[in-house]
Amino acid sequence: MISNLSRLNFLKVGILAASIAMVGTESAAAQSTNAAAGSAQSVQSWDKTFPKSDKVDHQKVTFKNRYGITLAADVYLPKNRGNQRLAAIVVGGPFGAVKEQSSGLYAQTMAERGFVTLAFDASYTGESGGEPRNIASPDINTEDFMAAVDFIGLQSYVDRERIGVIGICGMGGMALNAVAADKRVKAVASSTMYDMGRVMSKGYNDSVTPEQRAQALEQMSRQRWEDAANGKPAYQPAYNKLKGGEAQFLVEYADYYTTPRGYHPRAVNSGNSWSVTTPQAFMNMPILTYIAEISPRPILFIHGEKAHSRYFSETAYAAAAQPKELLIVKDATHVDLYDRLDKIPFDAMTAFFTKNLPR
Known part of the structure; x- marks a missing residue:
């Protein structure tokens, strides 16, 4: 059992909205998620949060990433x-959400607008495999996008030289x-983007002090012994x-997820939860270090004018090289x-990908 993080709760260390005080065993929500997922057995009925379009065909697929x-x-x-090979777009996110x-x-x-698209569940979440459940990793979640590109590029109906990505x-x-x-x-768009490495290690608006960061790492490091023993x-x-x-x-998150x-x-965010130690892997992983190396391929950053997270896209845009928008x-x-x-x-996204994934 871990002690209260007091001044440093996970409201300041990311989207972890509650203190991790007094957590000793899996929550009932986490246990429910464990029982319902993990074997990558897809539900075949339509269980999305949006209506099914009559303009597209839909199929459920599975594939492995390089971690198996x-x-x-x-x-x-x-x-x-028809029989033509189309441009494809891989879509992932938000963090803690599912493809539904x-x-x-x-x-x-985007499929209604002429693209082949693929939306996936990240490793350890949703219908994807991986044990234990509800774990995140900056490396493995990055690999998930690459594995999706592996899969979609092998399909006969896709022009593998015209693949884009959307991250939410x-x-x-x-x-x-x-x-x-x-x-x-060949092109990437981010929508309402969070830099998870930055927010986990520095908190919102980079407000976490070095002392608070050290305290959080101390707590999570010791929690690993508890997890190993259990x-x-x-x-x-x-x-x-x-x-x-x-x-x-946070009210707005709840209005969507609950x-x-x-x-x-x-969905992790719909009343389930991440493991206590999930933030540790992100604490010294600045995932946007090499953003300038996306150039000369174009980036479209999309963010809301009134979003609390707008600064993530603005600073990423500043660090990226041209072409960018x-x-x-x-x-x-x-x-x-x-x-x-x-x-x-x-x-705007359709115009962006049409221009940058040309025939």
Whole structure:
């Protein structure tokens, strides 16, 4: 059992909205997630948080990443595709979400606009494999994008020289990291992006002091002994369960993840939880170090004007090399760009990928 982090709760160390005080065993939510997932056995019925489009064909697929973890994904194909090979877009995110939520909505919408798209569950989450459940890794989650490119590039209906990537929220940073290393990807867009390495190690607006960082690492390091002794990880309290008085952006997260608008039982953020030690892997992994190496391939950064997280895209944009574009969506919050069809700039994304994934 770990002690309270007092001044340093995980509201300051990332999107971990509650203190990890007094967590000794798996929460009931985490146990439920463990029982429901882990074997990459896909649910075949339509269980998305958005309606099925009659303009695309949909199929569920699985493939392995280079760590041997089986990833579950949805492929969306335009119905009017004929026999031609099409440009493809891999979509991932948000961090702690599943493909039945935002990434699936983005993928289906972009398929309606003529692209083959693939939305995947990250390793250890959703319908993808990996044990224990609800673990994140900057390396493995970056690899997940590359593995998705492996898979989609082998499909007969895809032109493998015309592959793009979209990363949403926390997986937006992982997408940029993947594209910096994976030269097969010709264009990348991030939407409402979080840099998870930065927020986990420095907190929101880089507010965590060196002393607080050291304290957090001390707590998580000792928690590893507890986990090793128990043979399983301890989990944080259930996510997005509001008690009153939370910051507005946490209210907005809960409005998406815990209501019919965006709730999904397999999502970490929908009342389940990450392991207590999940942030440790991110604490000294600055994932956007090599963002300039994406050039000369283009980047489109999309962020809401009123998003608490806007500074992540602005500083990443400043560090990136040309060609690059920063699109600020008027009056939009962070969560608006998860599912608000009147806010998500699909026209701009379509133009971006049409231009940069030419025939």
